[in-house]
Amino acid sequence: MKHTLAVLVENRPGVLTHISGLISRRAFNIESIAAGYTEEADTTRITVVVEADEIELEQVVNQLSKLVDVIKITDLTGMDAIHRELALIKVKASVETRSDIVDIVDIFRAKIVDVNRETMVIELTGEETKIDALCEVLHDYGIIEIVRTGKIALSRGPIPAKEL
Amino acid sequence: MRMTGAQAVVESLKKESVEIIFGYPGGAVLTLYDALYESEYPHILTRHEQGAIHAADGYARATGKPGVVMATSGPGATNLVTGIATAYMDSIPLVIITGQVAVSLIGRDSFQEADIRGITTPITKHNYLVKKVDELPKVLKEAFHIATTGRPGPVVVDIAKDVFAAEIDFYYPEKVELRGYHPLYEGDEGVLERLAVEMEKARKPLLFVGGGVNLSDTAPEVRALVELTGFPLITSLMGLGAVSDDHPLNFGLVGMHGTYAANMATTECDLLIGIGVRFDDRVTGLLEQFAPKAKVVHFDIDAAEINKNVRTDIRVLGHLKWSLSKLVDISRDKFDCEAMQEQMRPWLGQLNEWRSENPLSYEARAGQVMPQAVIEIVDELTQGDAVIVTDVGQNQMWAAQFYHFKNPRSWLTSGGLGTMGYGLPAGLGAQVGCPNKKVVVITGDGGLMMNCQELDTVAKFNLPVKIMVLNNQVLGMVAQWQRMFYGGRYAHTNMEGRTDLVKLAEAMGVPGMRVTQPDEVRRTLQEALAMPGPVLVDFRIPSDEDVMPMVPGGARLDQMVMGGK
Numbered sequence: 001m002k003h004t005l006a007v008l009v010e011n012r013p014g015v016l017t018h019i020s021g022l023i024s025r026r027a028f029n030i031e032s033i034a035a036g037y038t039e040e041a042d043t044t045r046i047t048v049v050v051e052a053d054e055i056e057l058e059q060v061v062n063q064l065s066k067l068v069d070v071i072k073i074t075d076l077t078g079m080d081a082i083h084r085e086l087a088l089i090k091v092k093a094s095v096e097t098r099s100d101i102v103d104i105v106d107i108f109r110a111k112i113v114d115v116n117r118e119t120m121v122i123e124l125t126g127e128e129t130k131i132d133a134l135c136e137v138l139h140d141y142g143i144i145e146i147v148r149t150g151k152i153a154l155s156r157g158p159i160p161a162k163e164l
Numbered sequence: 165m166r167m168t169g170a171q172a173v174v175e176s177l178k179k180e181s182v183e184i185i186f187g188y189p190g191g192a193v194l195t196l197y198d199a200l201y202e203s204e205y206p207h208i209l210t211r212h213e214q215g216a217i218h219a220a221d222g223y224a225r226a227t228g229k230p231g232v233v234m235a236t237s238g239p240g241a242t243n244l245v246t247g248i249a250t251a252y253m254d255s256i257p258l259v260i261i262t263g264q265v266a267v268s269l270i271g272r273d274s275f276q277e278a279d280i281r282g283i284t285t286p287i288t289k290h291n292y293l294v295k296k297v298d299e300l301p302k303v304l305k306e307a308f309h310i311a312t313t314g315r316p317g318p319v320v321v322d323i324a325k326d327v328f329a330a331e332i333d334f335y336y337p338e339k340v341e342l343r344g345y346h347p348l349y350e351g352d353e354g355v356l357e358r359l360a361v362e363m364e365k366a367r368k369p370l371l372f373v374g375g376g377v378n379l380s381d382t383a384p385e386v387r388a389l390v391e392l393t394g395f396p397l398i399t400s401l402m403g404l405g406a407v408s409d410d411h412p413l414n415f416g417l418v419g420m421h422g423t424y425a426a427n428m429a430t431t432e433c434d435l436l437i438g439i440g441v442r443f444d445d446r447v448t449g450l451l452e453q454f455a456p457k458a459k460v461v462h463f464d465i466d467a468a469e470i471n472k473n474v475r476t477d478i479r480v481l482g483h484l485k486w487s488l489s490k491l492v493d494i495s496r497d498k499f500d501c502e503a504m505q506e507q508m509r510p511w512l513g514q515l516n517e518w519r520s521e522n523p524l525s526y527e528a529r530a531g532q533v534m535p536q537a538v539i540e541i542v543d544e545l546t547q548g549d550a551v552i553v554t555d556v557g558q559n560q561m562w563a564a565q566f567y568h569f570k571n572p573r574s575w576l577t578s579g580g581l582g583t584m585g586y587g588l589p590a591g592l593g594a595q596v597g598c599p600n601k602k603v604v605v606i607t608g609d610g611g612l613m614m615n616c617q618e619l620d621t622v623a624k625f626n627l628p629v630k631i632m633v634l635n636n637q638v639l640g641m642v643a644q645w646q647r648m649f650y651g652g653r654y655a656h657t658n659m660e661g662r663t664d665l666v667k668l669a670e671a672m673g674v675p676g677m678r679v680t681q682p683d684e685v686r687r688t689l690q691e692a693l694a695m696p697g698p699v700l701v702d703f704r705i706p707s708d709e710d711v712m713p714m715v716p717g718g719a720r721l722d723q724m725v726m727g728g729k
Binding site: 009010013014017018021022025055058059062063065066067068069070071072 | 281282285286289290293310342343344345466467468470471472475
């Protein structure tokens, strides 16, 4: 089963290496990892999506928790939480296909962020499945490249992950 | 106080009451070594950085204090890697200070540059790269704190060369504040109450004592628990010495080369209480069939050890000082100890039967020096009171099997990583830490040669280490596997023994002796052990003697091959 972990770490050089090194060394199945600054200047938040059963998950959490720079790990999987990913998709768009693609973009509530004579770049934020679905539809027009951020997640309600 | 970064390192070491540094200088640490010179800080110069780190490791294991190592950047630092991994696997507290190239040169493949922080990330508890002198005291304070608390381990502090020369107003912090590091001391007492119920119910309980007991200095608590409950015990390789091998309830080493009684007891027990163990594959044999009839209890300070290998029914997290003391209290207050010990009788009867059916034994060969006999006589002459330091392989297993350990921290061996070349330098470090103890290194000809340059260090500091080389002229343990599992095809395990080890020792200033006849063993050992300084004894043993019993790789513990008499 997939688990989404919010990992709060010290904002220091080398922390991501420590985390990714541990993950590969212990052979954990990580689907995505996304890191960025938070409301506190000295804290980085890493969202890790891991494919694991209960026992494996316990190992992932316990091994990551052992890293000195890891402050807190919260499993957001069973919680009421918002899960999002951002994708940028560069797709072939000729004069003939452009209006069809615009329709699709509207249906998905995506955004066109760049257009030129041959291509368009589409930006979509949503859950993983939604992005997958858009990619599938655009496939017919010819996708040139895709970049995805990996999932980020935030619990609903007033309590932050560090206090959960 | 205004001082240089190098002086700040020295001041920090003083604040940490560091008695001695094991190290090797070089370009990036010139300024640091100049500060050592100025302060006349005690320092052991080894002949190789690997010798320095194994020595610091031996010092730490023997004394319980953190070992401190210094080396230069690049090759100096990379030469430490095996020793860092050795310490990491066995949870040994070390603080390793390496020089790095100057800040402006980092990342440019500069002369003697190596990313030691990157290299050591998977084999350290934590590591640092210091690029600003102001961070230095805080980092060192944290390094010692992290290395020695919780589950101990090595910490690397890599310091850029120009940081040593930069000036700082020195202030050593009193406290450490790390948001992500709060080693557990007290756990959940309720778990111990639940365990107590299981202990009362158990008919075939077994205590499984590991290296955590030696590391946490909780041998007295374990001994008290054994006395109160009358529970029998077995030990992992790292747990030797926690309870005397002569104790009637101690059924010895479990695992690949464990005793018949210990392995059978593990297979048959109904409650297995692991204390500071890792359930390593050399212990468990076939994991799925390990302790198949038992509820498994696991005491550990490291939550990540729980369920890592063996599924645990009851987990007792916390420092063993806390958990074992509590369990001793509960045992004393709640158990009807007499009734419990009475109840234990059939189980102990069974265990003793196993022990007498198949004790550890070997077959003496006429006219040959038997390695097991050498260990037995060392044991007899030192009365189990020596600090035994081994290399890795057959010498290590024979020492584990045939020496009767009496004291915690008297058995120093590379258990987890299995590092050849560990014995001699670790023995050197142990002797530095324990000048009044008899330190005996049990090594092989292969392992000795891997760090034989440290004979020179032993001689230089006149450390009275007794080096016993079980010289079979082959890489014994590998050859044993080739004999057993590869049809006797001895691929590159014959060392040929062309080097005269006695002359080698003497060339470096260590007296050497040679024993080729069984009747010379005792007399030579008596003489060697009585000598005031170091000595190396070259015991010529048969090249085809096996370590027995043995659980073949991937087999169940009760499928052991016996051998011996």
